[in-house]
Amino acid sequence: MATNKVLMKGNEALAEAALRAGCRFFFGYPITPQTELAAYMSKRLPKEGGTYLQAESEVAAINMVYGAAAAGARAMTSSSSPGISLKGEGVSYIAGADLPCVIINVQRGGPGLGSIQPSQSDYWQATRALGHGDFFMPVFAPSTVQEMANCVYDAFNVADKYRTPVMILADGMLGQMMEPVVMPEPIDPATLPEKPWATCGHGGERFHNVANSLYLVASKLEEKNVERFKRYEIIKATEQRAETFLCEDAEIVLVAFGASARIAHSAVVTAREKGIRAGLVRPITLWPFPVDTLATTFDTARAYLSVEMNMGQMVDDVRLAVNGRAPVEFFGRTGGIIPTPAEVLAQIERIAAEKGLGGCCCTCKNSDEA
16 A cells, blocks of 8 residues: 555545546546546546546446446446436446446535535435336445545445445535545556456357346346345445444434534534533445444444434434434435534534433443442
8 A cells, every 4th residue: 555645636536546446437427516536537547548438418428337347347437416316227227237337426415406515415316216126236425535535446346246336425525625645556457356247258268148137027037136135135244334433432322424424523522522422423335324333332322313414314224223222313404505513513412401411521430330
């Protein structure tokens, strides 16, 4: 791993990391706030012997990814909220053909054209319904520029391992901010996994491969869906990722991802200074949702607070994970407004007052033993 730090914008870090991870095909269409990613690829990818193509539409772009992925290449596309919606049908085809690829969504406010400001309102779309039919896909949610670069490597590796599309769900704040980042070392193409299923020519040496998502016999489609969901169970068991902060004795546990997690982190620090035992669980994978990490907080948590930049979406998954063990509340801003640490702190203080929580802010036990 190299140690030289460079100051990079989040969108550019995503692009550079993809190149180093072996991506040689990028198909996209400009839309704010992710356009810098495509622009960066247009300059760098041809120099690396790859193909950059600005498609005539988002629909065309995702189907070009389908073609490159079917041939066994590491392929990627990026867009922002309404553009991702247009790609939905193609993503379903890719999932139905069991092809690996990476899709980046740098979210903006919605619904509709909404705004070009940061948002996290595509959570449901990413984790539940990016396309028709029975399928899921892994979703990564970085919270720093460094993690954006690292997530690209993880996304391509997970995509290849399970033959599935993978999404990196960022937002306009992360895409546009600049932070120091250490870029991962480039991957040696010779070390990439073999893809015996790829439609890359057979020379008469093997049976020809077909990339297809159409099954006219109902029993065959059911069989394929059942097999795919067995794979999803393996992903849920092995690919959950999350980070915890001050959760060992936390009575109020915040759950936040991406940019919102940075704000929640600051609020937790201030709450601790005020004697409120707050902690933070930051999901890094939104699907599979890190239920196992949340379970480690059950012994001490008296309340949960989901902090999001939307009207309340991840909070549903938090409630499912907590399963009635403690109340789960929601706080969020929408329309492109970023919540402040002071606003989140006010919610923590309100919950603490309502439940009579507070006191010692260290990890020692209370001395009221019977």
